Every structure is written in structure tokens, then in C-alpha cells.
Amino acid sequence: MPQGRPVSVPDDGLSTKARRNQPVLAVHTGTGKGKSTAAFGMALRAWNAGLSVAVFQFVKSAKWRVGEESAFAALGRLHEEQGIGAPVEWHKMGSGWSWSRKQGDDTDHAAAAADGWAEITRRLANARHDFYVLDEFTYPLKWGWIDTAAVVETLAARPGSQHVVITGRDAPAELIDAADLVTEMVKVKHPMDAGRKGQKGIEW
């Protein structure tokens, strides 16, 4: 992307530097591909800039994203062993959240999703990470498992400069209103339309 220029300068009394450090809430929505992939690309850039990354996958199945999880695990080890980049954590709902005693209990998805959000709320309050990916987080909002108004309130009140990227179809209007950056991924053409199957390294 070519370097952008602000179309207007807000009358908020902030210096350019202070404005630069404002935390970003980004939403990737729409029915096209690339929502999560772009979020992980942002996380890669954040990692490189020394921002600690935490991914929370709000999906039932742990089958997908194994490629990204493995790659980010390698990046996290790079940080531990050579001091470059930043720490990485990866948590997923599918097999039971890592901090939860209910390991492997994914029978009650609504409770598991709420548990995930409760933990994220605690981490945001403590400014535990610099860059959060809440992958497929729009679905528990859509299904009413997590209250969107509470999410918007918590995100608005988060301290420090914690960046948050939320992915998934059908992002609620309240969340879009609260976000700084919203991109809709629109499917123009997809290989599965032509009967192709997903393949390793490309789809997962």
C-alpha cells in the first residue's frame, strides 16, 4: 500500500506521536477469504516490531489454522532463543482453553466462548499483550453467546496501547461502529466453486 495521508487532522489536542500510539481496533469481515489470514499477517508485522502477540481462536474445530499456529510457535521460539521479535501465545477454544480446567470439554460451546472472552477481559485489564487476534470472534457475538455491548464497552475502556483484530463474517453493527479499521473481504471467485479441494500450504 502506498503511504497514506490523513484526510483531516482531528482537533483532539494530541501530538502526531501520541496519535500514532493510539491502539487500533480492526475488524475483518465479509464472506470472502483472507479475513484471518490478513489478521495473522498483521500479527507477523506486530511480532517483528516487538509487540507481543496473543491469538484466541473462537472455533470449535482445532483442525484449521494449524499452519499458522505452528509458524507462530516457531516465531515465539525465535524470540525465546535469539531475542528477536516478541513473545507469542496461541489459545484455542476447540480443545478446551489452555488456562481452563475444563480441558477437552467442548460440549458446551456457548460456555466455552464466554470463558474465552472472560479471560481476554482480564488480560486486557492487565495490558498483558500488545496485539490480540480474536479469530472467528464474530460468531459467538452473532449467536448471542457473548454480549456485543459488553465487548464494545470493554474494548473502549482497554488501557495502554493494546491493538485488537477481530475476524469473522457478519460483524455486528455495534462492533463496526466501535472499530477504527474495518475491511470487508468479498469473494469474487473461489477454487471450490470449480470443484477444487483445499490443499496443504494453501488452505491450511
Add this chain to the structure above:
Amino acid sequence: MPQGRPVSVPDDGLSTKARRNQPVLAVHTGTGKGKSTAAFGMALRAWNAGLSVAVFQFVKSAKWRVGEESAFAALGRLHEEQGIGAPVEWHKMGSGWSWSRKQGDDTDHAAAAADGWAEITRRLANARHDFYVLDEFTYPLKWGWIDTAAVVETLAARPGSQHVVITGRDAPAELIDAADLVTEMVKVKHPMDAGRKGQKGIEW
């Protein structure tokens, strides 16, 4: 993304496995963010799956994407030192292509872009890499610096299972027709609209 099912099975005589290994030509276009970021996210996944990655940046300025370049350099070193992932190469037009004698000569952008495509043509013919990112490649096509018909022909004839992702606004119709996967990134809301500036770790 939930696991997809083909909506139809093509009558091409290929087994599922053969169809899985078909090379993908993907295009990320539109005016929204995430086109390149999603391409780098795909490259990260490919790297993790052991596919060698080569990035070619068709941009004048080498200022942007430094975060991604640095992160992929770290991944390339991980492969060299620990044998995980796959090799990574990163080439950019801005400061003169690395293979070119005209180092630092970026006065003739049209010639530099054509030189970049000529090299990619040779590499595709030799199946040198597994996964190519042609970043911002739509612009030299749009500006007539590189012939779109020739690009489509070369891509259609590429041997083996070399995956190619092309990013940039205003992808030509011929390229979209030739692609297997096309996603349009649509800007819904952007922080620069509110006068914010880009910031390290987020924008670059």
C-alpha cells in the same frame, strides 16, 4: 474459516489428490486494506508447510513492508539453522532488483518492472520456487509497463505446482478471468479517515 466442500466435482478425470496439488493463482484486489497482508499470511502458511517462498515487490519505495521483509528473513534463517519451514527469498524493485546489475537505478520504473517480470518468467519456467508473492504487481500491468496477456499466458503455462499470489488495486479483467481465487478487499472504515497516522507494528 470452516472447512469448505466443493459445490461440484469437475469432470476432469483427476483424482482428489491430483486436484489437491493443482497450483493456485490468487488475486487480492480492491481499495481496502489487507491485500498484501493476506498474501504474506498465505506465504507464512506455505512456509510452514515446507513450500519455498519468493516475494517480489513491485513498488518504487522500499520503505514499506520492512516489517514483513524482516520477519520473513527471520523465517528463512530458521530454515537454514534448524531445518524447519522452507527457504525464503525477498526481492524488491525499489532499490534495484538484487539480481540486476542496475543496482540502485530506479529512474526507469517501466524498465525495472519489465526486468522483474522477465526474471519471474525464468524462475517459473525452472520451477524455482513453490510459492510466489507478486506484491503490487497490478500497477505495472495497469500502466502498460508489462503486457497482461503475456503474464496470463506465462502463468497458465507454468510447470509443476507453483502457487502465485498477485496483489494490488484494479486487477485487469484478463487476470481475474485467469485466476483460481479472487478476493476483493473493500474499505469500510479506515483510521486515516479520522486523521490518524500510520504506526509501527500496525501499518508497517
